[in-house]
Structures are given as C-alpha cells and as structure tokens.
Amino acid sequence: MNTGFTIFFYGLSAGLMVVSLRRDRGKTKKAVRKALLMMMGVLPYFLAILLITGTGFLVLPPDAVQTLVGAESGIRGMLLASAAGAAALVPVLAVFPVVSELLKNGAGTAQMAVFISTLTTVGIITIPLEVKYMGAKAAILRNLFFFLFAFATSFLLGVIV
Helix, strand or coil, rough: CHHHHHHHHHHHHHHHHHHHHHHCHHHHHHHHHHHHHHHHHHHHHHHHHHHHHHHHHHHCHHHHHHHHHHHHHHHHHHHHHHHHHHHHHHHHHHHHHHHHHHHHHCCCCCHHHHHHHHHCCCCCCCHHHHHHHCCCHHHHHHHHHHHCCCCCHHHHHHHHH
C-alpha cells in the first residue's frame, strides 16, 4: 500500500478521534476501551494463526505452495483451498496476511479467492449450530449454495485478474 495513503488514514483517524473526544469524552473513552478489549480477544487467535502458518512456510517451500494451490494447480488446487477455507474457524482478519504470503510464494489468485470466500461463507464446523437454529435443510442448502458461489466468484476473479 502507498505510504502516503496510509499516513492520510492515520491522520484522518487521529483527527476524528480528537473531534470525538471534544464532543463526548466519556463515550470516546468507552468506545476505545471496548475496541481494545475486542482486539485483545482476537489477538490470541491471530497470533496462533500466524505462528502456525509461519511454521508452515518454513516447512513448506514455495515449490510446494505452487504445486498445491498455484495457478497451475487448477480445479484440484481450488478444491484443496476451498476445503481448507470451509473447515477453518478463524477470524477473517487473521487470514489476509496468510493469503498475502501464500500469493508471494506462488499461490494462485483464483485459489486464494475461493479460500477466502469459503472461509467467510461456508462453515463445516458450524453446521451443527446452524442445524439447531435454522434446520438441517436450510443449513445444508446455505452452505452448498455459498460453496458453489465461492467457485463462481473465484473463476470470475481469475478471468478478470
């Protein structure tokens, strides 16, 4: 990302924080405290994911990444990436740095798109909870629909990019 762009958004955030503090100091402090608590709640997951994937990058050379989920891996790589995404139960924000590193190591754009799509919309691990609240038919159809939709969007992204 462009450094000037980043500096602009940090400056904008600081300016808006000052405006918020001047308008209502109590609400601003409460909001900052809540945001910090939320960040601390996600931090252990984020660090665990980075530790596991960092270890994975040490063990898994770029050639293996290209073979498993590279652009040339085609539908096999997309199926592998989609299965990993559907089975993962991690905060989405923690996945973006991992996908960035995978792309740098030779992963395909379409494969990473289907990974992120299934990670955010398909939940193999959460199906029992969905069945409890939505019913079996609705839970299965929802997951199946989003699984297929993830492939459609990733194919489209692969064609566009």
